[in-house]
Amino acid sequence: MVREERRQFGGIPMEILWKTNMKNFHVRAYPPDGRIRVTLPASITDWELESFLATQREAIEKLQEKAMTQEQEAKPSFTTGDICYLWGKPYRLEVIETIGAPRVFRMGDTLRMYVPKGTSSARKEALYEKVCQLELKKVYPAVARACEERTGLHPTEYRLKNMKTRWGTCNVKARRVWLNTQLAKKPPQCLEYVLIHELTHLVEKNHNARFYALVEQYCPVWREAERLLNGKVAKPRP
Ligand SMILES: [Zn+2]
Numbered sequence: 001m002v003r004e005e006r007r008q009f010g011g012i013p014m015e016i017l018w019k020t021n022m023k024n025f026h027v028r029a030y031p032p033d034g035r036i037r038v039t040l041p042a043s044i045t046d047w048e049l050e051s052f053l054a055t056q057r058e059a060i061e062k063l064q065e066k067a068m069t070q071e072q073e074a075k076p077s078f079t080t081g082d083i084c085y086l087w088g089k090p091y092r093l094e095v096i097e098t099i100g101a102p103r104v105f106r107m108g109d110t111l112r113m114y115v116p117k118g119t120s121s122a123r124k125e126a127l128y129e130k131v132c133q134l135e136l137k138k139v140y141p142a143v144a145r146a147c148e149e150r151t152g153l154h155p156t157e158y159r160l161k162n163m164k165t166r167w168g169t170c171n172v173k174a175r176r177v178w179l180n181t182q183l184a185k186k187p188p189q190c191l192e193y194v195l196i197h198e199l200t201h202l203v204e205k206n207h208n209a210r211f212y213a214l215v216e217q218y219c220p221v222w223r224e225a226e227r228l229l230n231g232k233v234a235k236p237r238p
Helices: 046-074 121-151 181-185 188-200 209-218 222-230
Strands: 003-009 012-019 026-030 035-041 083-086 089-097 103-107 110-115 157-161 168-171 176-180
Touching: 003 046, 012 046, 026 046, 035 046, 083 121, 083 181, 103 121, 110 121, 121 157, 121 176, 121 181, 121 188, 121 209, 168 188, 176 181, 176 188, 181 188, 188 209, 188 222
Parallel strands: 012 035, 089 110, 157 176
Antiparallel strands: 003 012, 026 035, 083 089, 103 110, 168 176
């Protein structure tokens, strides 16, 4: 890679990558948020890029919309037989209608959900998200400690939140790191990468070459983790 930049075009945030081995422009949109990545030959000037984007605007918007709806289609409907992920491992959902308060148990490869009859799929999804929140709450402190030790960077606090478009954020001023509770669905190296990524923002605010050099140093598997985070579903490790 020669150069990487983030910029807005027509209100659409994009990652632009100039690469030496490229012959043509490539545009991809990634689920779940329809993030746009444009890869192009290193020789392309800013002006050529701008005019390419101007002619492709409609096509890019369509790609983005497709990536966003794809994710929705892949979402389970929360009925028995659906697959739900925890730490990248697939669990078969078993919905059992019962009386009393809803509860969820993990039994081997099965996620058993006890719910009152007629519980909506939105409510069942909320239960699954709650399981993810509890999982992350239990697991992240030890991983965060290890990442802090490795980087020598220490935030004042961590907070967890179910977020729609971000895996994590870092409020640099307050030195506060936010983690998306949905990280509990992804393989463990994803949590590690997001922690390293957000901690690195404490010393480098922008996604520039210095930032990625530091991330690479602290977390050599970051590319793989990023790929897993942006994939449609978390694939189990062999
Ligand atoms: Zn970042």
